[in-house]
Amino acid sequence: MTARTGRRPGGGDSRGEILAAARASFADRGYDATSLRAVARAAGVDPALVHRFYGGKPGLFAAAMDLPADPGTLVRGLLSGGLDGLGERIVRTFVGVWDSEPAQSRLVAMLRAGVAGAEAADVLRGYLTDAVLEPLAEATGRADGRLRASLAASQLVGLAVARYLLRLEPLATTSPEDIAAALGPTLQRYLTGEVALPEPG
Amino acid sequence: MTARTGRRPGGGDSRGEILAAARASFADRGYDATSLRAVARAAGVDPALVHRFYGGKPGLFAAAMDLPADPGTLVRGLLSGGLDGLGERIVRTFVGVWDSEPAQSRLVAMLRAGVAGAEAADVLRGYLTDAVLEPLAEATGRADGRLRASLAASQLVGLAVARYLLRLEPLATTSPEDIAAALGPTLQRYLTGEVALPEPG
Numbered sequence: 519m520t521a522r523t524g525r526r527p528g529g530g531d532s533r534g535e536i537l538a539a540a541r542a543s544f545a546d547r548g549y550d551a552t553s554l555r556a557v558a559r560a561a562g563v564d565p566a567l568v569h570r571f572y573g574g575k576p577g578l579f580a581a582a583m584d585l586p587a588d589p590g591t592l593v594r595g596l597l598s599g600g601l602d603g604l605g606e607r608i609v610r611t612f613v614g615v616w617d618s619e620p621a622q623s624r625l626v627a628m629l630r631a632g633v634a635g636a637e638a639a640d641v642l643r644g645y646l647t648d649a650v651l652e653p654l655a656e657a658t659g660r661a662d663g664r665l666r667a668s669l670a671a672s673q674l675v676g677l678a679v680a681r682y683l684l685r686l687e688p689l690a691t692t693s694p695e696d697i698a699a700a701l702g703p704t705l706q707r708y709l710t711g712e713v714a715l716p717e718p719g
Numbered sequence: 720m721t722a723r724t725g726r727r728p729g730g731g732d733s734r735g736e737i738l739a740a741a742r743a744s745f746a747d748r749g750y751d752a753t754s755l756r757a758v759a760r761a762a763g764v765d766p767a768l769v770h771r772f773y774g775g776k777p778g779l780f781a782a783a784m785d786l787p788a789d790p791g792t793l794v795r796g797l798l799s800g801g802l803d804g805l806g807e808r809i810v811r812t813f814v815g816v817w818d819s820e821p822a823q824s825r826l827v828a829m830l831r832a833g834v835a836g837a838e839a840a841d842v843l844r845g846y847l848t849d850a851v852l853e854p855l856a857e858a859t860g861r862a863d864g865r866l867r868a869s870l871a872a873s874q875l876v877g878l879a880v881a882r883y884l885l886r887l888e889p890l891a892t893t894s895p896e897d898i899a900a901a902l903g904p905t906l907q908r909y910l911t912g913e914v915a916l917p918e919p920g
Contacts (some may be wrong), residue, residue: 547841571885633834634883643885651887666888668881669901675885676877683834684844684876686852688867699915704905714900 535561540582542663545662548637549644554578576649583628586621590649598656601710604657606702607671616682617714626682629675646671658709669708673701736762737769741783748786749838752843755779777850784829787822789851802911805858806871807903813875814895817883827883830876847872859910870909874902 539560540647543552553574558565570577576590592615596607615621631641651671655663677697679684707713741760744753745779755776759766773779793816797808816822852872857865878898881887889900892907908914 557885558894561803578897582767630836633831635831640909646885646887665889665893665897667899668887670889671887672877672881673905674872674877675880676873676875679834679876679880680873684840686844686847686869686872688866689873692866696866700866702835702871703908703915704874707904708901714904 521559526658531559531570532563532567536563537582538572540578544579544582544641549575549579549641549648550559555664576645577617579645584624585628586618586624588649589646590653593650593653597653601657603706604709605703605704605706606698608670609677609698609701610694616678617694622674622682625678629678629683645649654709662713666709667712669713670705673704673708676702733762733764733768733821734772736744737764737772737779738783741779745780745842748779750776750842750849755864764919777846778886780846780850785825786829787819787825788816789850790847791854792878794851794854798854802858804903804907806905806907807899809871809875809906810878810899810902811827814898817879818895830879830884834880855910867910867914870914871906874905874909876903 536557539557540552543557543560552575554568557578558568559603561568568578576592577588579687580588580590592611596604596611599607616625624655628642631638633639651664651667654667654670657663658666660666678688681690681692681697692700737758739757741753744758744761752777755769756766758779759769762769769779773782774791778789780786781789781791793812797805797812800808805841817826829843832839834840852865852868855868857869858864862869878890882891882893882898893901
């Protein structure tokens, strides 16, 4: 049996210790100030092992928070299909994940925590920016890509709050197909269309 | 001095007692099950006085919750300008109120409470439906007006959460003019344009 101190090669409960150390760091220091290296040190494992298990900080966060799906992975999959029809694909995927259980309960809990106070909001903002906004912004290939990505995020967050938290009718019971038809063009315009904004200087 | 029991004509601290009774009823029974008549009875005043002071249940709620602006009044003002350019006018007004203090602090507190738990969500949903969604839905003159209004609400709620709670950048620091230019067409399409939905049967 491996000693509990020092770096271990990844057997035993390395995953459990990494995730516990990650949860503690995200809660104590926030998302941005958490480093894979410090999490690895606290868990007594090699940083390369954390990379191998979770790919990077967004994947580590998704695993530590027990998210039903890793948004970073979903975003990469959506972007691999190109910019054509991206808005509707994003909405379909988003509603598909949120409409299913136990995903919905966990996501609702995370969103509630994220809007409840300034510290949890910092963590959620750091994560969303790293895992979703930056890849989306880059995919637009535009100088104002970050603003475009944050506009898209605002509609998705609003859909989540209106449909799953506030349960505004009839949006709370509208079919996923109708939601994709209604919101898809909004995201498409935000990401690739005319948003009537001056180009950043 | 007027006796503390029985119906009083509206002098003294009638407003304070009405608002205290309203807050208690909204918290205990929720928005939908609160009646102006029961609030008046609890406050020991005539129901006509509650109507005269606050116009109706949405106005009573806004006053009881110390909202910086009565959304019901704002919506009526916006709708009086007709459907042309309505989307951009709504976004401008929304951002104008939320960007100012002390409005922003109070609205942030209300939104946090509204998404924190199921009971507060019920109250906020009841209020938004009564004060904002129903007038908007009616103004569209469409059979699917309620869905259109809830789509518009989802983008506004998402803007509030992204800009003021999560503070996603660069949306959190984008100028009100640029936000109106970006989001105005979205609301306009939801309310009056093609949303690719089958007409409700």
